[in-house]
Amino acid sequence: MTGCPQTELVAVGGRSPERVQRFTDRFGCAGDSAEALLEREDIDAVYISLPPSLHGEWAARALHAGKHVLVEKPIATTAAEARAVVSLAEDRGLVLRENFMFLHHPQHDAVATLIAEGRLGGLRSFRGAFCFPPLSSEDIRYVPGLGGGALLDAGVYPLRAAAMLLGPGLRVAGATARVRRSDGLDLSGKALLVSPSGVLASVEFGFEHTYGSSYSLWGAGAKLTVPRAFTPPPGYQPVLVLEEQDHVEQFTLPAADQLNRSLAGFAAAVAAGGAAASPEEARWRQDAVATMELVDAVRAQAVPVTVEG
Numbered sequence: 001m002t003g004c005p006q007t008e009l010v011a012v013g014g015r016s017p018e019r020v021q022r023f024t025d026r027f028g029c030a031g032d033s034a035e036a037l038l039e040r041e042d043i044d045a046v047y048i049s050l051p052p053s054l055h056g057e058w059a060a061r062a063l064h065a066g067k068h069v070l071v072e073k074p075i076a077t078t079a080a081e082a083r084a085v086v087s088l089a090e091d092r093g094l095v096l097r098e099n100f101m102f103l104h105h106p107q108h109d110a111v112a113t114l115i116a117e118g119r120l121g122g123l124r125s126f127r128g129a130f131c132f133p134p135l136s137s138e139d140i141r142y143v144p145g146l147g148g149g150a151l152l153d154a155g156v157y158p159l160r161a162a163a164m165l166l167g168p169g170l171r172v173a174g175a176t177a178r179v180r181r182s183d184g185l186d187l188s189g190k191a192l193l194v195s196p197s198g199v200l201a202s203v204e205f206g207f208e209h210t211y212g213s214s215y216s217l218w219g220a221g222a223k224l225t226v227p228r229a230f231t232p233p234p235g236y237q238p239v240l241v242l243e244e245q246d247h248v249e250q251f252t253l254p255a256a257d258q259l260n261r262s263l264a265g266f267a268a269a270v271a272a273g274g275a276a277a278s279p280e281e282a283r284w285r286q287d288a289v290a291t292m293e294l295v296d297a298v299r300a301q302a303v304p305v306t307v308e309g
Contacts, residue, residue: 004260006267013037034058038065045095045270048072051140052147056081059096063088068095068270070263074156077147079292086285095269095276098288100160102230104261107238107253108164111217114224114251115165119242121221126166126201128158128216130230131188131209141207142185149186151177151295155205157230159294160287161215162193162201168290169196172297178208180309187309191298232258 011030012023024031037043038061045068048058056076062069069089075098076082089096102108114120131154135141141148163170170193177189188206195201216225225241232238234257242249269275 004263004267006264006271010043011037011040038062038067044068045070045266047099051143052077052152053145055147056085059085060088063092063094063096066092066094068266068276070097070099070266073098073100073160074152074292074295075288076292077152079289079296082289082292086289089276089285093274093276095266095281096288097266097269097281097284098291099262099266100157101258101262102157102232103160103164104265105232105238105258106256107226107229107232107240108161110238110240110251110253111165111224111226114240114242115217115219119222120217120219120224123166123197123199123217123219125218126162126199126215127203127218128161128201128214128229129204130154130157130213131204131206132211133209134207144183144185150188150206151186151298154207155189155191155203155298156291156295157213158203158205158215159191159193159298160291161229162203163287163290163294165215165217166195166197166199166201170194170201170290170294172294172301175298175302177302177304178206178307179304181306182309184304185309186302187307189298189302191302193294232256234259 009027009029011032012020013032013034014020020031046062048055048071050058052074055071059069059071076085140146141153173192173194175191177186179186188208190204193201213230214227215229216223222242222244228236228238235255237255238253240251269281275281
């Protein structure tokens with residue numbers, strides 16, 4: 001946040017005074033409890049980076065305090081909770097965005113342009129995956145009560161990417177998940193979806209794999225692959241790979257800092273005054289709810305495969 005010229009880090013808040021002090025020493029800002037931070041008059045907006053189970057609650061607290069909110073993904077842990085916090089933001093006329101940083105990377109605009117130009121022909125399928133190796137056993141993503149599990153942490157990425165490229169109205173046709181025997185926590189999973197126009201989508205996610213962060217679109221005329229879709233470093237130059245029947249073409253794109261672009265977009269919306277009521281901000285809120293509706297549907301349909309974990 002300190003690297004984004006459109007924002008100023010005024011204060012950090014948390015439950016641990018020691019951790020808060022480490023941040024204040026590093027960034028030269030004020031420190032306080034989370035509750036006290038929301039009462040500060042010199043703060044216009046807050047970034048909520050708590051565990052997922054606290055996202056909806058603290059977003060609501062911040063909105064009640066009159067603050068604009070950028071909340072780490074996912075916006076909540078259920079669609080009902082997401083609808084409630086979105087409704088609160090609309091009632092109070094405040095900007096509420098979910099911080100899916102990858103959505104701000106211009107490589108996805110390049111993908112959309114190739115689709116619109118007809119380079120892939122009629123779309124037939126989408127496949128997205130976000131997986132990484134096992135985490136430390138103390139990691140909060142292994143704690144069910146904190147909103148842990150692979151679906152909420154990793155699965156939301158390919159789900160959101162599918163919606164970004166295939167449009168609204170995706171339906172879950174089936175799902176499965178490898179769940180930990182001790183408590184049912186999902187360690188990895190897959191889901192099959194279908195768009196209103198009949199495009200099939202497959203998403204895969206998990207904490208049990210070598211690292212992978214990609215998606216591909218397969219059309220009647222070509223296949224397009226984005227090898228580093230969700231977490232490209234700021235200096236990384238994306239390479240899109242277009243495969244036709246007798247031709248392979250690569251598009252090397254400029255590097256971009258998706259974190260700073262996300263922060264700058266949020267700051268611009270806050271500075272725009274009435275932006276909370278704009279169609280663009282409404283779409284951010286609607287998309288956040290739609291993602292959680294897909295998460296709920298994947299949970300409901302997932303066939304569990306029990307593993308030791």
